[in-house]
Amino acid sequence: MPLGESGGEGTATVSEVRTWSSGDYTRVAIYLSHWVGWHKLELAPEGDRPRRLALDLRPAQLDGKAVERAVAGDQVDRVRAAQNGPNTVRVVLDLPGDDKVQLFTLDDPPRLIVDVGTHAAIHQAIAGATRAAEPAPAPGPGPAAPAGKAGPSAGEGELGPIRRIVVDAGHGGHDPGAIGPTRVREKDVTLAIARRLARKLEAEGFQVVLTRRDDRFLALEERTALANTARGDLFVSVHANAHPRRVRAGVETYFLNVADDRYAARLAARENGLDAEDGPSEVARILSDLDAKASADSSRRLAQLVQREVCAGVRSRVGDVKDLGVKSALFYVLLGARMPAVLVETGFISNRAEERRLGSARYQDEVASGITRAVTQFARGDARVAAAR
Numbered sequence: 001m002p003l004g005e006s007g008g009e010g011t012a013t014v015s016e017v018r019t020w021s022s023g024d025y026t027r028v029a030i031y032l033s034h035w036v037g038w039h040k041l042e043l044a045p046e047g048d049r050p051r052r053l054a055l056d057l058r059p060a061q062l063d064g065k066a067v068e069r070a071v072a073g074d075q076v077d078r079v080r081a082a083q084n085g086p087n088t089v090r091v092v093l094d095l096p097g098d099d100k101v102q103l104f105t106l107d108d109p110p111r112l113i114v115d116v117g118t119h120a121a122i123h124q125a126i127a128g129a130t131r132a133a134e135p136a137p138a139p140g141p142g143p144a145a146p147a148g149k150a151g152p153s154a155g156e157g158e159l160g161p162i163r164r165i166v167v168d169a170g171h172g173g174h175d176p177g178a179i180g181p182t183r184v185r186e187k188d189v190t191l192a193i194a195r196r197l198a199r200k201l202e203a204e205g206f207q208v209v210l211t212r213r214d215d216r217f218l219a220l221e222e223r224t225a226l227a228n229t230a231r232g233d234l235f236v237s238v239h240a241n242a243h244p245r246r247v248r249a250g251v252e253t254y255f256l257n258v259a260d261d262r263y264a265a266r267l268a269a270r271e272n273g274l275d276a277e278d279g280p281s282e283v284a285r286i287l288s289d290l291d292a293k294a295s296a297d298s299s300r301r302l303a304q305l306v307q308r309e310v311c312a313g314v315r316s317r318v319g320d321v322k323d324l325g326v327k328s329a330l331f332y333v334l335l336g337a338r339m340p341a342v343l344v345e346t347g348f349i350s351n352r353a354e355e356r357r358l359g360s361a362r363y364q365d366e367v368a369s370g371i372t373r374a375v376t377q378f379a380r381g382d383a384r385v386a387a388a389r
C-alpha cells in the first residue's frame with residue numbers, strides 16, 4: 001500500500017515496538033492496528049549520528065508517548081518511535097555498524113519485522129552441512145595424503161558444529177491449532193512431542209532450546225526471534241495436520257519455500273493463521289531478499305532425514321503410516337529463521353485413527369525418536385565435513 005493510503009480503514013494505531021537481541025543479531029517488531037502505507041529510508045551517517053534506518057507509516061498515530069529505547073547487542077544502538085507530523089509515525093533504528101538489514105511483514109496482527117545482523121558461525125555451519133550433502137569431489141592431481149598420517153578425523157559419534165537445536169511446539173495458549181473429532185488439540189500434541197524430543201536430543205549431547213515449555217501463546221516472530229537470539233543451529237517446528245476430508249492421513253515434512261501448489265498454499269495459510277485467499281505474494285516478494293534461501297539446501301536435506309526416520313520408526317514399532325514426502329511451502333514460522341529449519345506435520349488430527357495415535361504416548365515417543373535420529377545423522381554428516389576441511 002502506498003504511503004498515505006489505508007485501504008479505506010483510516011488512521012492506524014502503532015501500538016507497540018518490541019526488540020530481541022543477542023551478540024550478533026537484533027530483531028525489531030512494529031505492531032499496527034491495520035495496514036497502512038509504509039516506506040523505508042536509509043539515512044547515511046552525518047556528524048556524530050550513525051547510519052539510520054527510518055520507517056515511515058502513514059496515516060498513523062502512535063499509541064501513547066514517543067518511545068526511545070537503548071537496545072542490547074552491537075547491531076542497533078537505539079530505537080525511537082515518534083509522531084513525525086500529524087499523520088506519520090516514524091520509527092528510527094540507529095545502526096552503528098554495517099550489518100545487513102532485512103525487512104518482512106506478518107499479518108494478524110499486522111507487524112513489520114526488521115532483522116539486523118548475521119551469524120557468521122551459523123552460516124559456516126550451513127555451508128558445511130550443504131557440502132556434506134554433495135558427492136565427494138574426485139581426487140585431484142595433487143600429492144596424496146600419506147597413509148596413516150591423516151589428521152584427526154571425526155568419528156561416527158561426533159556431532160560437529162551443529163550443537164544447539166531449537167524445538168518449536170506449534171500453537172499454544174489461545175491458539176489451539178487444529179482440533180480432532182474427539183477434541184484432541186494440536187497444541188497439546190505438539191507440546192508433548194516437543195518435550196519428548198528435547199529429552200532425547202539432550203541425551204544425544206545436543207543443547208536444546210524449547211520455544212515454549214507450557215501452554216502459552218507465542219507469536220510467529222517470537223519463535224524465530226528466540227531461535228535466532230539463542231543462536232540455534234537447527235530449527236524444528238512440530239505440528240499436526242488437518243484436512244476437511246477426514247480420510248486424509250500420513251506424515252509430511254516441510255522446508256521453507258514460496259508456496260508452490262494449492263494444497264501447500266492452503267496448509268500454509270492455516271498454519272499461518274490466515275484465510276487461504278490471503279495470497280502469499282507480498283511475502284513471496286520479500287522472501288527473495290531473505291537469508292532463508294541460503295539454507296534451503298540444508299533445510300531440504302534435514303527435512304528428508306526427518307521424514308525418512310519418522311516414517312521408518314512408526315512403521316517398525318507402531319504400525320503402517322502413509323509417507324507423504326518432503327515438500328516446500330511458505331510457513332511464516334520458518335520465515336526469518338537464520339538456520340536450517342523444518343516443520344513436521346506428525347499426522348492428521350482430523351483423521352480418527354491418527355487423532356488417537358497423536359494423543360498416545362507411544363506414538364509421540366516414536367515421532368520424537370525419529371526426529372532425534374534425523375538430527376543426529378544431519379549433525380554427524382556435518383562433523384565429517386568439518387574434519388575434512
Ligand SMILES: [Zn+2]
Pocket residue numbers: 170171177178186239240271
Ligand atoms: Zn499447526
